[in-house]
Amino acid sequence: MEQNTEKKDRSCWPRMDEEKIRAAYQFNDVYINFLTRAKTEREAVEEIIRLAEDKGFKDISKIDAIKPGDKIIITSKGKVAALAVIGSEPLQEGLNLVVSHIDSPRLDLKARPAYEADGMALLKTHYYGGIKKYQWLAMPLALHGVVVKKDGRVIKVVLGENPTEPVLTISDLLPHLAKDQMEKKMSEAINAESLNALIGTRPETGCGNDPIKTYIMKLLQEKYNIDEDDFTSAELQLVPAYPAREVGLDRSMVGAYGQDDRVCAYTSLMAALEVEQPQRTALCLFVDKEEIGSSGNTGLQSLLIENIVSDIMNKAGVKDYYSLRQALSLSSALSADVNAAVDPNYPEVFEKMNCSFMSNGVVVTKYTGSRGKSGSNDANPEFIARIRRLFDEAGVVWQVGELGKVDIGGGGTVAQYMAYYGMEVVDCGVALLGMHSPFEVASKLDIYMAYLGYKAFMQKF
Numbered sequence: 001m002e003q004n005t006e007k008k009d010r011s012c013w014p015r016m017d018e019e020k021i022r023a024a025y026q027f028n029d030v031y032i033n034f035l036t037r038a039k040t041e042r043e044a045v046e047e048i049i050r051l052a053e054d055k056g057f058k059d060i061s062k063i064d065a066i067k068p069g070d071k072i073i074i075t076s077k078g079k080v081a082a083l084a085v086i087g088s089e090p091l092q093e094g095l096n097l098v099v100s101h102i103d104s105p106r107l108d109l110k111a112r113p114a115y116e117a118d119g120m121a122l123l124k125t126h127y128y129g130g131i132k133k134y135q136w137l138a139m140p141l142a143l144h145g146v147v148v149k150k151d152g153r154v155i156k157v158v159l160g161e162n163p164t165e166p167v168l169t170i171s172d173l174l175p176h177l178a179k180d181q182m183e184k185k186m187s188e189a190i191n192a193e194s195l196n197a198l199i200g201t202r203p204e205t206g207c208g209n210d211p212i213k214t215y216i217m218k219l220l221q222e223k224y225n226i227d228e229d230d231f232t233s234a235e236l237q238l239v240p241a242y243p244a245r246e247v248g249l250d251r252s253m254v255g256a257y258g259q260d261d262r263v264c265a266y267t268s269l270m271a272a273l274e275v276e277q278p279q280r281t282a283l284c285l286f287v288d289k290e291e292i293g294s295s296g297n298t299g300l301q302s303l304l305i306e307n308i309v310s311d312i313m314n315k316a317g318v319k320d321y322y323s324l325r326q327a328l329s330l331s332s333a334l335s336a337d338v339n340a341a342v343d344p345n346y347p348e349v350f351e352k353m354n355c356s357f358m359s360n361g362v363v364v365t366k367y368t369g370s371r372g373k374s375g376s377n378d379a380n381p382e383f384i385a386r387i388r389r390l391f392d393e394a395g396v397v398w399q400v401g402e403l404g405k406v407d408i409g410g411g412g413t414v415a416q417y418m419a420y421y422g423m424e425v426v427d428c429g430v431a432l433l434g435m436h437s438p439f440e441v442a443s444k445l446d447i448y449m450a451y452l453g454y455k456a457f458m459q460k461f
Contacts, residue, residue: 398449
């Protein structure tokens with residue numbers, strides 16, 4: 001007898017009345033605007049700070065001492081942010097953390113990107129994170145980031161988002177000449193060194209060498225006061241130039257670049273802004289570098305969490321290292337990251353009894369990793385039982401999820417780096433279609449349930 005592997009219907013739709021559905025749609029209207037404005041980690045941090053300050057959060061550097069109920073902002077290097085709401089219980093007894101990442105797959109400019117060839121000027125790129133290279137061809141791209149001059153001045157660059165501005169693009173090979181290319185494996189059809197963005201064809205009058213590149217550099221000098229050497233101390237990214245949009249004739253989904261993991265960042269941000277007088281201190285953390293293994297001094301393989309919690313404890317008058325380690329080991333955390341929604345176009349890679357579905361609620365993922373759970377946190381069942389009870393009591397629709405069939409592939413999150421401190425942690429986030437593509441799709445109801453789940457965890461767990 002063939003095994004029935006179809007998952008029972010646990011859709012959010014029949015569990016929500018029209019008022020709740022309307023609230024979910026309204027919540028997503030603002031989320032769509034956030035996605036359109038915050039396409040890089042620096043832009044996300046700017047939005048987080050702006051929204052937090054509007055809700056009365058204050059920078060920790062401006063606070064001499066903290067007390068229960070205080071709302072605090074901590075930032076690092078323009079690419080990490082943390083919001084804390086101080087609880088009534090001593091910090092040494094642990095915190096409730098929700099941690100998401102605000103970096104996304106993209107194309108970074110190389111340190112010496114500009115060159116000229118065959119009557120065109122182009123920019124060399126180095127892709128960041130796990131991408132399908134072919135997805136980044138023949139589409140409008142915007143240039144975002146910062147350039148730091150030798151004297152320390154920071155120049156912000158956003159070019160291609162306004163409909164009146166030009167965009168960049170990476171050309172694709174026409175099918176008439178692509179016979180050899182199309183016979184290659186997908187992973188080999190596009191060479192990474194071919195991901196060069198077209199930036200111009202007009203030459204500088206009277207210039208002998210590289211007249212087109214020279215003209216482009218002249219334009220950059222006039223608009224941004226950037227010269228070619230400044231690329232060396234720049235952080236410039238190519239991202240899709242289109243805004244986030246509603247998807248579906250019923251407007252039930254959101255499509256956008258960067259929903260991995262800004263969908264969890266935004267929902268946890270909105271939840272943190274509404275936390276009031278919790279028993280345990282709530283800490284909502286937004287980090288960088290997850291897509292490349294959480295490396296560097298803005299990723300969670302650093303002492304980032306330890307430094308942030310020690311800053312908070314220092315302001316509370318708790319200065320000894322033992323208390324810091326005790327606080328971290330007794331903490332509880334949600335690793336707020338996305339999972340893969342079952343895609344009916346590719347059913348062969350999903351095991352439907354255990355994978356997550358669109359519109360079935362926020363996804364609780366006991367373990368990630370690849371194949372034999374390599375690189376996974378693998379959450380403890382006692383902790384998951386408490387999460388189940390919390391979500392059910394708070395009316396949060398949730399589901400379980402895995403990242404596809406066991407031997408197909410896999411992936412990791414920041415959960416393992418929080419578990420390092422001994423705290424309890426489980427992955428919890430939104431299911432996406434087209435994860436890591438330039439246009440990821442999520443259900444509005446799942447997004448809303450993530451917000452409700454994160455809020456319940458920070459307020460009541």
